[in-house]
Amino acid sequence: MDRENGDKSEIQVYTYRWIILCLFCLCNVINFMQFLQFTIVGNVIQRYYNVELALVDATGLIFFVTFLLFFLPISYLIEKFNLKVTLITSASLTAAGNLVKLFCNEPDRFYLVLIGQALCGTAQVYLLSTPSKLASLWFGAEEVSTACAIGVLGAQLGAALGAVFPPFLVKSNENISEIGEGIRLMALYYFIVSAVVLVLIVFCKYKHVLVGKA
Incomplete structure (x- = not known):
């Protein structure tokens, strides 16, 4: 942009912007599905892991705590690196959190639930800080509000x-092992979806780079 010379620059928009937006939405969906993952069945989780209900509630509270702790440094990282790096980082953290929770189906492994939720909570800091920047960089002025x-x-x-x-x-x-199997299946489904989203993001980024070089 060179306003001093009287030149007017226009934002050039690409169809690829809708793919980026869809991938971002998919990241948001799978990440925020973790927010109430355990608290919505708190009574069952409490009985299975034999923990206080306050600890079960902490699995959702972690999302607020991670945002308060990391929104400033992560906002800096978002400004320093491009949106593709941000998207891959958030998707990777979400997949990593679900991978950890894949091993939490034993009654003595509630700590893995908290670790997995902390990783997903950190990923959501990236996601919550990105919509306005994504909309302003990839979309024209008349589409910014809609994209956001x-x-x-x-x-x-x-x-x-x-x-x-x-x-x-x-x-x-009544059968504790049945509850454990349900938790295992839930963690497995969430991990598969988050891993697929991560692969899609990496693939689209790689493909876009090749197209850009062609």
Whole structure:
């Protein structure tokens, strides 16, 4: 942009921007599904792990704590690096958190639940800090508000889905092993989805680089 010479520059938009936005929404959905993953079935989780209900509630509270702790340094990193790096980082943290929780289906491994939630909570700091920048950099002036709203919608949709699926997978049962199997399946499904999202993001980034070089 060279305003001193009287030149007017226009933002050039690409169809690829909608792919970026869709990937960002997918990241938001799978990440925010973790927010209520355990608290929505708190009574079952409490009985299975034999922990206080306050600790079960902490699995959701971690998301608020990580945001308060990391929003300033992560905001700096978002400004320092491009959005693709930000998107890959957030997707990687979400997948890593779900990978950790994949091994939490034993009654003495509640600490893995907290570690996994902390990783997912850190990922959501990236996601919450990104929509406005993504919209302003990739979309024209008349599309900024729409793109930003769609980006935020992913988080809301993820939180809603996170309140729906766990009760179907983790059901109250007199047989403790059945509860553990439900937790294992829930963690497995979440990990598969988050891993697929990560692969899609890396693939689209790589493909876009090749197209850019062609």
